[in-house]
Amino acid sequence: MFDNGYGFFSDDYREYIIKTPKTPRPWINVISNGDYGVVVSSTGSGYSWRTHASLNRITRWNQDIIKDDWGKYIYIRDASTGFFWSPTWKPVCAEPQSFELSHGLGYSEFRTQYFDIFSRLRIFVAKNDPVEIWQLTLKNNSNKERKLSLFTYLEWNLGAAPDWHREFHRSFIETEYVEDKNCILARKRLWELVNEKGQHWNRDWEYTAFFASNITPVSAEGSKEHFIGMYGNVTSPKAVVEGKLFGVFGKWEDPIASLQHEITLKPGEEKTLIYLLGAVKTDESLEEILRIYSSKTRAEEELESVKTYWSKLLDRFSVETPDKAFDIMNNVWLKYQAISGRLWGRTAYYQTGGAYGFRDQLQDSQIFLYLDPEQTKKQIKLHAAHQFSSGIVYHWWHPLSEEGNVSGYSDDLLWLPFVTVRYLKETGDIAFLKEKVRFCDGGEGSIYEHCVRAIDNILGRFGSHGLPLIGTGDWNDGMNAVGTGEKGESVWVGHFLYGILKEFEVVCELAGDAERKEEYKIRAFELKEAINRHGWDGKWYLRAYKDSGEPVGSSQNQEGKIYLNAQTWAILNDTASDDRKRLAYESAKKYLFREYGPILFHPAYSIPDPEIGYLTRYAPGMRENGGLYTHAGTWAVLAAARMNDPNTYSIYRSFMPVYRGMEPDKYLVEPYVTPGNVDGPDSPYFGRGGWSWYTGSAAWYFIAGVEGVLGILPTWEGLKLDPKIPEDWDQVSVKRLFRGVEYRIVIKRTGRKEIIISGEKIDGDVVPPFKDRKSVDVEVHI
Template sequence: MFETKYGYFSEDQNEYIIKTPKTPRPWVNIISNGDYGVAVSQNGSGYSWKTHASLNRINRWEQDIIKDEWGKYFYIKNNENDELFTPTFKPMCKKNIDYKIIHGFGYSKFLAENKDLKTELTLTVPKDSSLEIWMLKIKNKTKNKLNLSVFSYLEWNLGTAPDWHREFHKTFIDTYFMNDVIKAEKRMWDIPNENGEHWNRNWEYTAFNSVNEKTSSATSCKEDFLGNFGSVSNPEGLKNKKLNNIFGKYQDSIASLHNEVIIDSDEEKILIYTIGLVEKNDTKEIDNIKKIYSTEKSVLNEIEKNKKMWKDIFEKNMVETPDIGFNLMNNKWLKYQAISGRLWGRTGYYQTGGAFGFRDQLQDSQIFLYVDPNKTAEQIKLHAKHQFIDGSVYHWWHPISEIGLKNNISDNRLWLAFITLRYLKETNNFNFLNEMVPYIDYEDESIYDHCIKAIKYNLSKLSSRGLPLIGSGDWNDGMSAVGTDGKGESIWLGHFLYGILNDFSYICNKQKDYENEDLFKKEALKLKNSINKYAWDGEWFIRAFKDDGKSIGSSKCSEGKIFLNAQTWAILNNSTTEERKEKAYESLKKYLFKEFGPLLFQPAYSKPDKEIGYLSRYAPGVRENGGLYTHAGTWGVLAACKMNDENSYKIYKSFMPVYRGMNPDKYFTEPYVTPGNVDGPDSPNFGRGGWSWYTGSASWYFITGMEGILGITPEWNGLKISPVMPKEWDKVFVKRYFRNCLYNINFIRSKNKKIIVNENEIDGNIINNENNEKTLNIFVYF
């Protein structure tokens, strides 16, 4: 399915098969069980972590997407002629080997074959353990018995990454070897201790690397393995019969296990490696892990557990449309990216992370509304715990250390209220508002109070004209200098806040908080008036005003004339007149909707503007400087659907990864996940993707498909059905759980438009399960 010269999807859509490791950029899998995770490329390179991908990194890894040569590797040596073979393309990059790579949900496989050997290297992360398993199968293709040596290799990091001063960090690592297991500890963790002291805290784990067969030798000395001035592509140590069994405190620490393997003709041997960590000195647990994962059956069992877990997640919401690309992205791959990559791993190849972004993971958690709303509720509560009593919040914070950054970016706190509104519309569980959560600097208060404080904090940050102050940026962090003097104004934030004020006034009424209901309604009206008085530019809305009052995103600007977000959210939140929405949307179509998706703005900035910030310092057309920023592009499609544009699906499809990936040498990034950005027309690489996996666009792109194109939208009084499907779609089926009821929704194109629910025609287009049925069979004639 969707085959190119680099790869294709399996027929069941559960795997992406890469035919050659020489893809335009690393094509990656992010495998995580919610705490432990691995980022691995098609080359076999990558890194592992527990809880936090940057503060608790297990192996060393350097971010270089051109060379991509840092990771955990395996070498197979023919002891008769010293020929080396690697079951992954890196680090040796041999040309006489056929490689195939398979990325699946919770696992990856690396298949390799030359004239003598056929190997299959399988990687998975057990569902409930802090470790990864590498199972290596080696098959002898010759007619003779083969005498082989197999070596594993990784460099220990053990804590904060990158360890930029390696000569410092390596002096704290200690390694030892027993029972075919290399263990490693570190006497320093670059996280403050309980007294706030740096460099005075132990790393709190014991890392291990084991193999299920008796080893012939081993080492934790990098120089022993690579040789002085050696390299991973041709390790000097492998020219010897054995490694030198060097361990302790006085070397640059690695892990390498050496096994001698005799394989008869047409025979297959299996080696099973585990890499992971346990609580410090829990050697019994390491021994137990080694015993558990000592057979092929035990490894395959973990892969099956992962497959079942993901199948259960996926099947809570499924679609069948005439467009296979739409189906495979929305049924499986977008969910997998949003959950495994963004919520559990919070890291990628283009940006290694591990922290929680206050706005980021709240938005990502919308994916759980469709599969397990309780997890969205848990995410809301987690973020509420990282709010201050005055309503302000951390921009991001680190699990493990709980160190956070508090800044003056103006939209962060509002996402708490926004996602709470989304959760309430989905579940109708208003009791959730009464759940008690502490602040960073104060005792428990209800989720409702947390949201009220967030909204009021923003209401206290309005300019003399009644417009929101942008502070150090709004949704676009790159507008980092627009309001540093405390006077710059954000029009996008005005549209966004207006919608929250309106929706939350409904919540206030439900809570019998009539004082805040009245306040929010009045503030919403004043805000709408201010936006329309000061920010309308004639054909579209201005994006922002600098501290000195000059506009950004105006027809008067030579660069950055029109911005996407100021138009899309005016439409989505109805913060202007119908006439202005029409004009703003026509401007979007004229200037920003391009062949590879909606641009963030046009034209790009050709030189830095110190009154705007680092947005203008990107190369023209790159990322936020006039490119498609996929996250915002999804809002462009939602606006198109709101305007009932018959071309909405064409816009949506224009930046769907599976279709963009059909021209991989132009697109570059993986065809199975959304990229963070695509170069705009001001770049010579117009259409090139970048920053894949670690982007908030996956959840939003999914929502855009479900609520925009299919038009199945949660409202206070039920599920609204208002599709904006392409004309060629005559029949569509959607399986959707909503408020503990299974909705089987059948769309059928017809001249006679009506909605039938359990054989009864309803008035209007909102389905309200008043009788609390467990299943509703719905036919939508549209």
């Protein structure tokens, strides 16, 4: 399905099957159980981590998208010929007789054949344990007996990554081989995190890393020099060329882990080996992990458990439309990307992270509103715990160390009330407002108090135009110089804040806070007046004011004349009159809506503007400098739906990965997940994708599909049903949970506009909550 020459989707949508390792860029999978994680690319490269992909990297990896030659590898050597290859493609890069790779939900599986030896390598992470499992099955498809030597290879990192000063860091790592466990152990006597006294460089790495196999090896190796050979390389390492390891371990090496196995295969015979890689704390049982997962049967059961988990979770929302690409993305891959990649892994190939972004994972957690709202609730509480009593928050913070960067961004703290409102509308869980969470600088407050402190903090920081100060930036980090003099203002934050104030008039009433409700009502009115007095440029809204008072995103500007977010959020949050909405939307469509999606602004900056920030320093058309920033593009889809644009789905489809992936040598990145950005028209590579997987656009693209295209919106009163499906869609079926009830919604094109619940027509377009039923059947006629 959707074969683009490099790969295609399986019939059940749950695998993307790659036919060649030579994809236009590394096409990866991010596999995580919420704590332990693995990234594996189409070439077989990648890395592993626990809890934090940058502070607690287990294996070494260097970011090189072109070479992609850092990873955890297996070599297979034929004893009779001396030829060797890998069951993946890297690092040997031998030409396979056949190659197929399935990236699935929680696993990847390479199926290759070299020199008449078929191999199946499954890589996955245990559901509840800090271990990744490699299940390697080899089958002899030749007509003669084959004697094979298997060599594994990985480099230990053990701590912060990248470990730039390798000669320093390796001095603290020690390895040993434990013969009765078939296991290499690795520890480090240094961790970059401060200790309990606040001292640097004086703390143990608090784990033991391990690499083991279920079959006793003939030899093992812990020295990179002995394995690769001086001035050698991973393509043809000395140990594999010569067919032997030296068994060197200890505290004095550049540390690796290699196990050597010798197997003999008769014609038609197959054998399976299991390798286990992970890291345990002192209170976790390595012996138990090795005992459980060294069993072939138990490993296969664990993989089935992982698959079942993902299926049950993702199937809580499903859609069936005439467009299989829409179904693929919204039934499977957007949800998987948002959870495994963004919420749990928080890392990928173009950006290796590990920290929590205050605004980032809060927005990502919206995906759980459709699947398991308790997880959104937990995310809200986690972020509330990283808010100061003043209302200010950490822009980002590190799990493990809890160190963070105190935010000077004007939007960060507002995402807490924004997502809380989304959670309340979805669940009706008003009692949540009373739950207590500590502030990170001491004391505690209810969720309601956390939210209003965020709002009140921003309300205390306004500029001369009656607009919110932008500070060190707003949603667009690259506008990091607009307001460093504490005078620059953000029109977009004005739109954003106005919507939150209006929603919190309802929340304040639910909380019994009449005084604050009235205050927010007044402030919202004043803000709307200021936006329309000082933020309107004639045909569209300005984006911001610099410290100097010069407008950004104005027809007066030579570059960056019109910005997308300032138009879309004027529509989404009703800060504009109907006439201005129409003008702003028409301007956005004229200048910004392009064939590969709505670009962030136009035209791109060709000369850096030090009064705006680093977004002007990107190459023109690249990333934030006039490209499609996919996150913002999703808001354009929602705005199109609000404007009743009959082309809403065409706009959505214009940057859909499945269809963009049908021109893979232009698009380059994976066809099954959203990219962070796509080059805009000012780039010679217009249409080129980049920064895939680790992007906040996955959850929002899902929301744009469900709430924008399908028009199923949670409100305070119930589910609003206002579809914007294309003319050639005659019927759509949706299964969606809402306030604990399963809604089975069928949208039919009949020429009459009505909503029928259990055979009875209702007034209006809002389906009220049903507390006394397990499921509700709804027909929407359009």
